Amino acid sequence: MEGTPTSRAERRRRTEERILSAARAIFAERGFQRTTIRAVAAAAEVDPALVMQYFGSKQELFEQAVRIPSIPPLDGELEPVEELLGRIGMKMGPLPQATLAMMRSMLTHPDAAEEVRGKLDGQVAHLADAMGSGDAELRAALMVSTMLGVTIAHQLLGLTALRDASPERIAETLRPSLRALADG
Amino acid sequence: MEGTPTSRAERRRRTEERILSAARAIFAERGFQRTTIRAVAAAAEVDPALVMQYFGSKQELFEQAVRIPSIPPLDGELEPVEELLGRIGMKMGPLPQATLAMMRSMLTHPDAAEEVRGKLDGQVAHLADAMGSGDAELRAALMVSTMLGVTIAHQLLGLTALRDASPERIAETLRPSLRALADG
DNA sequence: GTCTTCGCTCAACAGTTGTTGACTCAACGA
DNA sequence: TCGTTGAGTCAACAACTGTTGAGCGAAGAC
Known part of the structure; x- marks a missing residue:
């Protein structure tokens, strides 16, 4: 039982990441069309409206979720x-x-x-x-x-x-x- | 201008084939989820309800549309x-x-x-x-x-x-x- | 302590969807 | 000719969808 385990900014980042993680999983399993905002929200234990508030639209949620941290280009050595x-x-x-x-x-x-x-x-x-x-x-x-x-x-x-x-x-x-x- | 160009049975077969053809085209272009009964009906110049009456459900329409005439198994000669x-x-x-x-x-x-x-x-x-x-x-x-x-x-x-x-x-x-x- | 900010929820709207039932009317058998 | 069948339409329902705006309550600034 921590006293104040989560500052406001920290809380925000955590739920945002929780939503993104849930979105990635469901998008990966069902694809874009069959993935519903409500399903993502439920998996992230959050209200559907919050997903919209964070990401604006289903399309933007998808873009954020699939944005990959860009693999380090190459070690430059090998052909x-x-x-x-x-x-x-x-x-x-x-x-x-x-x-x-x-x-x-x-x-x-x-x-x-x-x-x-x-x-x-x-x-x-x-x-x-x-x-x-x-x-x-x-x-x-x-x-x-x-x-x-x-x-x-x-x-x-x-x-x-x-x-x-x-x-x-x-x-x-x-x-x-x-x-x-x-x-x- | 033929007098009676279409008997009832003939008419049925034609519209059925028209629906199937439209369905194949749209399913091929958009996939199952994004294909709507209404879109198929419109492409076939038919009322959406008729599609249901003919095929029972979107799923059955899909199955009929993608059922392939089964390629002749093999000529049996080549490996x-x-x-x-x-x-x-x-x-x-x-x-x-x-x-x-x-x-x-x-x-x-x-x-x-x-x-x-x-x-x-x-x-x-x-x-x-x-x-x-x-x-x-x-x-x-x-x-x-x-x-x-x-x-x-x-x-x-x-x-x-x-x-x-x-x-x-x-x-x-x-x-x-x-x-x-x-x-x- | 107070006021403000903001993470979060609730309830609802508006559009689209698959699906259904009642109905119209021309083809058909007698 | 007349009653029946069946192809085709019309209007609607019920469920689900993305999306929105008002509001609650606790964290933060002063």
Whole structure:
């Protein structure tokens, strides 16, 4: 029993984070449309009106919830291709809720689609200009698409053959395939 | 101006098909949740109540609309793996609206997710038992996931690098990658 | 202690949704 | 010709949705 456990500013930050956390979880599980402000509020043990007061609209709540702390760009050492091949395992492991929420919504929420397309286009460009040859952009796009497909099948659809495979094993098995795309 | 262009039975079949066609288009474009009975009815130039009278519920309308005429199983000649590799091009070309509707909805509509998972699991099993070796099932699952990812990126997200690439070129570039998975 | 600020709740509005029942009218069988 | 069937419409209900404004009560400033 602390005397004054929460100052006003502290209280605000906590409930705000509680709402964001609940929103991330529900957006990730149901996608944008099927997520209701009321459901988020209930999960955060808060009145629905408070969610509006904090974030203005459902759309802005979504944007805030899926805004990712921006991964440190690169260690700058490895070639992008080698780095991707090295990080497959990590990308197969448990993804942040924000990413899942984004992916879950990208096929039915135009804004999410735009956002994801932009991010993927960026990865493609980044890979492509480290690959050189003529159809590098296409091959890079197929690498990114492959990662996307495996992630969806694994994390969102739960294909039975992938469900109980460890991230490392998936990464290992997938590597030759991506390698084939990386080279001509 | 035909005298009696439409018998009663004929009329019914036509409007039913008109509704189904409109439903497929809108489901494919917006997914299950964002598709409204009213929108389908309007596109079919029909009263919303008629849609209900014909199909009973939005869910049943969806099921009927995405029910695919079941592709002729196989020509029975080629090995499944070779057949997949041969048909990549076709799968990259314009897909039936029913398939697009299914894919569009699979991340946000539980029933669609279940259906797709089942279909993909089937393809995985079919591929896997033609591949033999130890981790065949995992490799088959990754092949299917790759196809899924490329299709999503190409048809639903519209990655810029894939948007203006011809189906044949995509198939050609993707083949070595899938080949690498098919062999150990 | 007082006044103010502000986190938070309550109750409600307005729009949209899936769904339903009563009704109209032309096609059909006798 | 006449009664019946069934395709199609109209108006409405009930539930749910995002969103809003008035108000309560405790933390903070003075």
